[in-house]
Amino acid sequence: MVSPISLDALQTLDAIDRRKSFAAAADELFRVPSAVSYTINKLEEDLGVELFDRTRRKAELTPIGRLVLEQGRQILKASEELTALVSQAKDGWEVELRICIDSVLTCEPVYDLIESFQRIQPKTEIRLSEEVLGGSWDALCDDRCDLVIGAEGVSPMPGFSIHSLGEVEFKFAVAVDHPLTELATPLPSSAIQDYPIVIVADSSQHSPARSMGLLDGRSRIVVPTIKHKIEAQCKGLGVGYLPYHRITDALEEGRLALLTLETPRPPEEISVAWRRGNSGKGLKWFVERLQQMTLDPKRGLQSADN
Structure with missing residues (x-):
């Protein structure tokens, strides 16, 4: 079914409502008043409803006319946006x-x-x-x-x-009150055996997954992002390597401490x-x-x- 409500009809309806007369709308649309009247009469005929209350001196919409206009303005706005997007794409800018x-x-x-x-x-x-x-x-x-x-x-x-x-430089970090801070450094890998390792899970959907922070700890806490890994280690839930540039504030604020392992992680x-x-x-x-x-x-x- 082809809708009788065209963009031209909606634009005409919109102009009449804003200008409060058919004649003023005709001036705005660069048309003769009879052309504006014909557009509205044809739309009313096709829809089988009256859009304007013709008992009033000024052009006033009926409740159904107001409904058509309010919904129609959304269509007009969407049409303008679509036109702008087409022009944007034509000029090489991505939508x-x-x-x-x-x-x-x-x-x-x-x-x-x-x-x-x-x-x-x-x-x-x-x-x-x-x-x-x-x-x-x-x-x-x-x-x-x-x-x-x-x-x-x-x-x-x-x-x-x-x-x-x-x-990216990675530093082995623990909470400042973690028991590992009491040991002499560099720490052997065996020193962390009794503490959970916080690791970040790979988000790959199709490629073979790997994880960040894998060490030889006996238990693991798996988190979704580096931010979560930092938070977990600040709370002392586990240990592991962290990107140095992401933890400078935590180090200065005394929430994390850096420790050296016998086998450092390469950048x-x-x-x-x-x-x-x-x-x-x-x-x-x-x-x-x-x-x-x-x-x-x-x-x-x-x-x-x-």
């Missing part, structure tokens, strides 16, 4: 840009980028997600995101452009990655600015001029 942030990083530097981006392209919807370890690469390979920030290690498959941000390179051939202007904008940033071991992701 939606999906950015995945690896759990090893905080979101604050990305929020700053988004704020700057919105000033020049507010119509592009930014969709943020968080993944852990191989989950970041998995999201990119599975087309669940357009850009990964903080992907660890190397790409599991070809077809991606990669820019290194630097290396991990992290990168920005995106699919080759993606020519969206929004993606290009973010990549160019991320290429000017670097990972400070103590402060995290920083602009080059900081």
Whole structure:
């Protein structure tokens, strides 16, 4: 069934209501009054209802007419937004840009980028997600995101452009009142056998999963993100390695203490990655600015001029 309610009819109805007369609406729409009257009469005839109360001197909507107008204005707004999105896509700007942030990083530097981006392209919807370890690469390979920030290690498959941000340093940390702080360092691996290890579970959906923080502890506490791992270790629930730049505040506030193990964990390179051939202007904008940033071991992701 083809609806008799056209965009033109809704625009005419809207103009009459705002201008309070058919003649004024005709002026706004650059039409003769008879054309406006015909549009409304035809709509009323097709719907089988009266939209205007013609016993009044001014153009006043009937209750049904008000219902049609209120719902119709939502359709008009959606039509305008769709037109803007088409124009946006034609100019090369994405309707939606999906950015995945690896759990090893905080979101604050990305929020700053988004704020700057919105000033020049507010119509592009930014969709943020968080993944852990191989989950970041998995999201990119599975087309669940357009850009990964903080992907660890190397790409599991070809077809991606990669820019290194630097290396994350990992430090073995425990709560300040943890019994391990009473032992001499460097600690042998056997020293942590009696304490739970807090590990972060890999969020991969299709790639082989791995976990962060695996040590030779007898029991494990598995958490979903680095943030949860930090909180658990601050509470003394377990021990493990943590990204140094994520725990500087906890160290200064006396909630965590660093200990040295006989076998330290090597740093991990992290990168920005995106699919080759993606020519969206929004993606290009973010990549160019991320290429000017670097990972400070103590402060995290920083602009080059900081």
